[in-house]
Amino acid sequence: MKKVVKFGGSSLASAEQFKKVGAIIRADGTRRYVVPSAPGKRFSEDTKVTDLLYTCYRAADRAKFQAVLSEIKSRYQEIIEGLDLTFSLEEDFQVIEENFQKQIGEEYAASRGEYLNGKIMAAYLGYEFVDPAEMIRFDGNGQFDAEITELLVQKRLDGVETAVVPGFYGAKENGEIKTFSRGGSDVTGSIIAGALDVELYENWTDVSGVMVTDPRIIQNPKVIDTITYRELRELSYMGATVLHEDAIFPVRKAGIPINIKNTNAPDDPGTMIVEDTCKKPPYTITGIAGKRGFCSLFIEKSMMNSEIGFGRKVLGVLEEQGISFEHIPSGIDTMTVFIHQDEFTEKEQQVISGVHRAVKPDYMELESDLALIAVVGRGMRSNRGTAARIFAALAHANVNVKMIDQGSSELNVIVGVRDEDFEPAIRAIYDIFVETQL
Numbered sequence: 001m002k003k004v005v006k007f008g009g010s011s012l013a014s015a016e017q018f019k020k021v022g023a024i025i026r027a028d029g030t031r032r033y034v035v036p037s038a039p040g041k042r043f044s045e046d047t048k049v050t051d052l053l054y055t056c057y058r059a060a061d062r063a064k065f066q067a068v069l070s071e072i073k074s075r076y077q078e079i080i081e082g083l084d085l086t087f088s089l090e091e092d093f094q095v096i097e098e099n100f101q102k103q104i105g106e107e108y109a110a111s112r113g114e115y116l117n118g119k120i121m122a123a124y125l126g127y128e129f130v131d132p133a134e135m136i137r138f139d140g141n142g143q144f145d146a147e148i149t150e151l152l153v154q155k156r157l158d159g160v161e162t163a164v165v166p167g168f169y170g171a172k173e174n175g176e177i178k179t180f181s182r183g184g185s186d187v188t189g190s191i192i193a194g195a196l197d198v199e200l201y202e203n204w205t206d207v208s209g210v211m212v213t214d215p216r217i218i219q220n221p222k223v224i225d226t227i228t229y230r231e232l233r234e235l236s237y238m239g240a241t242v243l244h245e246d247a248i249f250p251v252r253k254a255g256i257p258i259n260i261k262n263t264n265a266p267d268d269p270g271t272m273i274v275e276d277t278c279k280k281p282p283y284t285i286t287g288i289a290g291k292r293g294f295c296s297l298f299i300e301k302s303m304m305n306s307e308i309g310f311g312r313k314v315l316g317v318l319e320e321q322g323i324s325f326e327h328i329p330s331g332i333d334t335m336t337v338f339i340h341q342d343e344f345t346e347k348e349q350q351v352i353s354g355v356h357r358a359v360k361p362d363y364m365e366l367e368s369d370l371a372l373i374a375v376v377g378r379g380m381r382s383n384r385g386t387a388a389r390i391f392a393a394l395a396h397a398n399v400n401v402k403m404i405d406q407g408s409s410e411l412n413v414i415v416g417v418r419d420e421d422f423e424p425a426i427r428a429i430y431d432i433f434v435e436t437q438l
């Protein structure tokens with residue numbers, strides 16, 4: 001049995017956190033491949049080392065450069081001393097400083113956070129340090145190359161009992177360092193787990209799993225025990241921030257579950273993310289997420305229903321303007337398109353005239369400051385009355401529902417509400433399904 005374990009930045013922000021991580025790894029001999037992030041925030045106003053590295057690399061003058069560099073050095077030194085290691089990053093820092101001065105690349109700069117933390121972690125655990133530049137491959141255009149990477153990871157880690165592989169970056173064939181987008185150590189962990197076909201990918205963070213809803217709206221929301229990849233995708237798309245989006249594919253492809261765990265409460269079971277499960281969720285719904293900042297374009301034309309190509313022509317106008325749409329609820333002679341407000345505002349007049357030209361509507365209306373809320377749950381398909389409960393709760397909370405869309409997967413119900421009703425609506429839905437468990 002083998003596991004890949006990835007630790008996020010807050011789990012590795014200080015020597016004290018490193019010690020917790022060390023204890024977690026030593027407690028289970030199957031935790032053989034460790035993927036560390038760079039040191040994150042130690043307290044809420046702190047700066048992540050990755051951000052310090054970007055600042056340092058872009059520093060306009062020598063004094064600023066030196067000041068930020070020594071701040072970075074002392075972050076690592078503090079960890080090394082706190083762990084009582086007789087180990088020095090001095091040589092590594094010399095190389096980094098030279099490369100920064102040569103301005104060899106911003107992605108190289110950002111990647112050093114994980115690289116250095118990986119070196120400390122390997123020394124602390126007595127695991128082999130394996131540089132992902134050797135095996136996480138990006139092609140000539142800077143796109144991640146999954147196929148070659150899989151082969152390289154299998155080859156490089158073949159026979160390696162235990163290893164630390166820093167997250168977040170890889171390299172092109174010519175050695176140029178490339179990073180994933182922010183939060184990308186999740187992706188590295190998933191790639192290694194998928195390539196080695198391990199039993200489990202543990203993703204350690206600072207919360208005890210995926211929460212039913214946003215803790216900024218509901219204090220201490222319940223943690224989801226088991227969630228499917230599809231449910232997670234729906235929730236993440238609607239704003240839940242749990243894992244990097246690209247971290248799902250490599251493990252999902254290999255049928256490997258992900259366990260989200262809390263470094264600060266390692267005995268909590270966390271959340272299992274799985275392909276499918278017979279386990280019934282304790283509530284009919286699995287989660288609630290939402291996004292603000294939408295507007296709607298309402299279009300009316302009599303006999304629209306029999307006009308072939310009407311929808312295509314409207315969407316064609318959006319496409320021409322480079323605007324993506326979110327939902328299109330439609331009636332007999334009406335159609336509404338939900339669009340991201342920030343994408344739309346600048347081009348609204350072009351869209352209006354474009355739609356006039358394309359379909360000659362009888363009437364059009366714009367509405368702004370809308371929010372969308374997704375109520376997600378695999379349990380909804382087999383339960384009667386879920387929609388009734390959602391709308392009863394919203395009515396009770398005096399929330400006016402502007403739009404309803406039940407996804408064709410029957411995995412979610414999406415409601416559109418006015419921006420000021422966003423939080424009360426989420427609270428009402430959470431309350432009826434989770435608190436009162438009606």
Ligand code: ASP
Nearest residue numbers: 037038050182183184185
């Ligand atoms: N250190 C990188 C970031 O801050 C990557 C990661 O932590 O996953 O985005």
